[in-house]
Amino acid sequence: MLEALGNINFEVIFQLLFVSLIMLAGPIVIFLLAFRNGDM
DSSP states (O other), X not given: OHHHHHHSOXXXXXXXXXXXHHHHHHHHHHHHHXXXXXXX
């Protein structure tokens, strides 16, 4: 178990998580800004 974790490249995983987080957060931030600025 520990050997398997040692073979994983954590930098690649962290970068993938960071990119996916940005891709998910982008539309949410845009939606919140549009919702606050625009009076429906």
